[in-house]
Amino acid sequence: MRRDVFQGIADPTRRAIILLIAMQAMTPNAIAEHFKTSRQAVSKHLQILTECKLVKQEHSGREIYYQLNGAKMADIDKWLEQFKKIWETRFNQLDEVLLTMKKNKK
Amino acid sequence: MRRDVFQGIADPTRRAIILLIAMQAMTPNAIAEHFKTSRQAVSKHLQILTECKLVKQEHSGREIYYQLNGAKMADIDKWLEQFKKIWETRFNQLDEVLLTMKKNKK
DNA sequence: TATATGTGCAATTATTCGGTTGCGCAAATT
DNA sequence: AATTTGCGCAACCGAATAATTGCACATATA
Numbered sequence: 436m437r438r439d440v441f442q443g444i445a446d447p448t449r450r451a452i453i454l455l456i457a458m459q460a461m462t463p464n465a466i467a468e469h470f471k472t473s474r475q476a477v478s479k480h481l482q483i484l485t486e487c488k489l490v491k492q493e494h495s496g497r498e499i500y501y502q503l504n505g506a507k508m509a510d511i512d513k514w515l516e517q518f519k520k521i522w523e524t525r526f527n528q529l530d531e532v533l534l535t536m537k538k539n540k541k
Numbered sequence: 542m543r544r545d546v547f548q549g550i551a552d553p554t555r556r557a558i559i560l561l562i563a564m565q566a567m568t569p570n571a572i573a574e575h576f577k578t579s580r581q582a583v584s585k586h587l588q589i590l591t592e593c594k595l596v597k598q599e600h601s602g603r604e605i606y607y608q609l610n611g612a613k614m615a616d617i618d619k620w621l622e623q624f625k626k627i628w629e630t631r632f633n634q635l636d637e638v639l640l641t642m643k644k645n646k647k
Numbered sequence: 648t649a650t651a652t653g654t655g656c657a658a659t660t661a662t663t664c665g666g667t668t669g670c671g672c673a674a675a676t677t
Numbered sequence: 678a679a680t681t682t683g684c685g686c687a688a689c690c691g692a693a694t695a696a697t698t699g700c701a702c703a704t705a706t707a
Binding site for chain 1: 652653654655656
């Protein structure tokens with residue numbers, strides 16, 4: 436299944452997990468302790484987060500530390516950037532309109 | 542049903558709709574023309590976007606113009622801000638570590 | 648070696664999601 | 678007044694989602 440970042444952050448539990456491991460890389464068990472759901476459920480969320488590259492694994496013996504992939508978080512920022520540009524353009528157009536009005540006035 | 546912004550932007554069609562009306566407010570029919578889905582399907586997406594306040598309506602006779610609520614888009618930006626702060630803190634801590642190492646060296 | 652621990656994976660279930668179709672209603676058009 | 682147009686709403690359907698439970702397997706620990 437093809438996942439994207441926006442699907443990754445859609446679930447509130449997953450956003451909480453992201454926030455947790457943003458501060459410190461953690462194992463599934465350690466993460467699960469912070470929630471009232473089972474470890475397996477957390478593991479599934481981690482799988483989804485891994486699929487959309489929001490999270491990276493680091494193996495250490497039998498433990499697996501999950502850590503946030505900051506670069507992928509930037510994808511969201513990038514998407515938002517689009518709208519900032521659109522709004523800027525809007526304002527520029529508004530400026531032009533005002534300028535034209537001013538010209539026609541005199 | 543309680544919706545949040547992240548659920549709103551989770552679906553690719555909805556993101557496309559958001560982008561469309563970001564440029565110009567549009568009616569459901571006009572929006573639907575840009576996709577291969579039915580008007581009713583688009584209407585459902587608009588309903589969801591309205592529920593999470595990402596979109597506002599403006600009635601004009603029997604037509605309804607949907608426009609983007611930029612303020613709500615900022616919610617996403619706000620959420621991302623958290624992580625930027627966490628990362629900054631991380632870097633500051635790294636600075637401290639390097640500083641401590643430097644001190645111990647001499 | 649036997650046991651405990653950390654993990655992923657498969658099967659199951661209830662719920663939600665995205666879509667279609669059909670309908671009713673109010674506003675425009677004829 | 679009759680018809681067309683734009684819209685929301687409800688019923689329905691197949692697919693995806695989130696969560697639970699049970700299991701298998703590798704790595705520590707006794």
